[in-house]
Amino acid sequence: MRVAIMQPTYLPWMGYFNLIKSSDVFVFLDDVQFAKRSWQQRNKILLHGKEKYLTVPVKTKNAKSLQLSEVMVDDQQEWRKDHKNTLFHAYYNHPFGKEVWQEISEVLDGESDLLCEINISIINKICHKLNMNKKILRSNEIPVTGKKSEYLLKICQNLEAEKYLSAMGSKEYIEKESLFRNSKIQVVYQNYSPKTYHQFGCSGFTPYLSIIDLIANIGWEKVLDHFDENCFD
Template sequence: MPRLNTLAKLFAADYWIVLDDVQFARRDYQHRARLASMSHPSRRQWLSIPTHLPHGRSTLIRDALLVDPERSRRRVMHMLAQHYGSSTDWPLFREELDSVLDEFWRTDKTADVAEASTRMLLGLMGWKGRILYSSRLPARSERSQRLADLAAVTQARSYICGTGGTRYLGVVPFTAHGISVVPFRTPASRVWDGGHELSAVHPLMTYGIRAVTKEVRAVAALYRFAD
């Protein structure tokens, strides 16, 4: 259940390349999401999926395993209902959530559940882009070079870079491919409060799917116009 800023960045792009062949990071958002109370947003709680790394710290994202799929499934359903069951849009969200909950029965991979949750949220907002996987595409290993090579596979003209990426990303490999690096920024409005920390489920349920989708579409339009 990615953060709103992450979801909006994906929505603004034509391609989402799932980076499945890099090292899993326990302290990141790859197997957890931060939820908040609708009435008291400062009250926050982690929704985590217990994950086993069969190769220790060197385990790739695609190889990380669910520790207890059925228990995690119940936890996801319970915590989301507890936090957002009073939302007007909860019935629609709950219906779509089945596609994520069913994933716990289909797979033993944490990455599959994470991807399913992102697909579900993008689907709620009507994203029409394409999904690819880095493990199936040619790319060199250096961090910035890898991202530039992956973007080049899609014949991209621009790479949308979040605030975290701007701290390490080198633009030279992108320039070599004729790709511009575009910093991603979001508006300063209530919908985006906590957008870099809280799961996108929080604003979707708090302000409504239609209202948040309108905000995200407006941001996406700015980047398409710039492109």
């Protein structure tokens, strides 16, 4: 069984969903420390041909000491309206932009004031639209403890994983700590490179954007052509 574990990020890129697609069980790592100005609260889109960050403001009091699952968004700022307006202007005239805008707007119009819940709702909605019916868990539901690769290993052991599918960004500390190497669980690292696609109104190509850029340009069905389950080393 293949297990992947990732923090729930805001409007993730295609590589994030490739990791979900390649796994049998996907775990949201929601009980890690919040990191301000990380992918936990922001991501990039393309607005009038230029990269633009969309950042979710959070209540900063004690935020650095909170777990991701505890961080509340700052609704005293009109960020939901701002993000919806920005996404509207960025993608509404794209071939599939209207539908993408409506799907994301439904989540932003919701009542949750927790960053983690908003992120997970967006990810789950996109997975559903892509017919990715995976078993999805949250790390705080799994009865194990630990730090860094020790925690990842214990989650995998609890789920009886044979392979752990890891993002490349975690390779350095996983290899340094060597805990997986001394276990029966094989670690494989995702080496995903985004395929090019036509970006509406642009002459070139800007990679590593939120998956909503891809969907708005080519539609839900053609996203399937951008998955790569053979990109693991």
